[in-house]
Amino acid sequence: MEQGNHARGSAVPIRDFDHTLRAARRGRQSAWDAIYRDLAPRLLGYARAQGAPDPEDLVGEVFLEVVRSLPRFTGSAEEQFRAWVFTIARRRLIDVRRRAGRRLLQLSAPQELEAALGGFDEDALARLSLEHVLDLLGHLSDDQREVLVLRLVVGLRTGEIAAVTDRHPEAVKGLAKRGLARLRERLAVGERHADADVADEPTPPPLGGGRR
Known part of the structure; x- marks a missing residue:
C-alpha cells in the first residue's frame, strides 16, 4: 500500500x-x-x-x-x-x-475538520479558527466528541457511526445533537466575553483630535 x-x-x-x-x-x-x-x-x-x-x-x-x-x-x-x-x-x-x-x-489539528466545518455555512461554528474548534471539542464528553469526530472529520453517516460505536442510531443522533448544542453554548460564552472586552476598551478620539 x-x-x-x-x-x-x-x-x-x-x-x-x-x-x-x-x-x-x-x-x-x-x-x-x-x-x-x-x-x-x-x-x-x-x-x-x-x-x-x-x-x-x-x-x-x-x-x-x-x-x-x-x-x-x-x-x-x-x-x-x-x-x-x-x-x-x-x-x-x-x-x-x-x-x-x-x-x-x-x-x-486535522485539516479534515476545518474542511468539514466549512460546509456549515449557516452555523457560527464555521467561522471559528480550527484551534478554537478543537478546544471546544475538549469540553464535550467522550461519547459526544467521538460521535462528532466521526461525523465531521470522517464524514460517516448516522447508521455507520451506530455500527462503529455499537449504539442505536437514535442514540447517535442524540449524542450529536447534545454535542452540537454544547459547542454552540461554549461558542456563545466566548462571543459574550469578546463583546465585553470590546465594550471595555476606551473610545478612540475622532480624527484630528476633535478640534475644528
Whole structure:
C-alpha cells in the first residue's frame, strides 16, 4: 500500500467500490492502494482528533489488521466496509488508551475538520479558527466528541457511526445533537466575553483630535 504523503492529503473516493473490493480480496495491489488513498486521510483525522499519541502509527496498524482480516469481512457495500474499518480503528484507539492508563485529551489539528466545518455555512461554528474548534471539542464528553469526530472529520453517516460505536442510531443522533448544542453554548460564552472586552476598551478620539 502507498503510505506517507497520501495519509496527510485529502481522501480520494473510490469510483467503483464493488470492483475494487473484489480485486482487493484477490490481493491486487492497485485495489489496496485505492482503498488506502480513500480511507487513510479520514483515519488520520479521526486518530488526531481523538488524541492518539502517534496517529500515523495507528493508521498503519489499522490497515495491517484490515488486510489480515478482510477474508472475515462479510459485507459488500461501501458503507459497511467503512464502518468495519473504523470499528477496527476505534478498538485500536481503546487499546492505546488502556496502555496509556489515562484519557487522551491532547487534540491536534486535522485539516479534515476545518474542511468539514466549512460546509456549515449557516452555523457560527464555521467561522471559528480550527484551534478554537478543537478546544471546544475538549469540553464535550467522550461519547459526544467521538460521535462528532466521526461525523465531521470522517464524514460517516448516522447508521455507520451506530455500527462503529455499537449504539442505536437514535442514540447517535442524540449524542450529536447534545454535542452540537454544547459547542454552540461554549461558542456563545466566548462571543459574550469578546463583546465585553470590546465594550471595555476606551473610545478612540475622532480624527484630528476633535478640534475644528
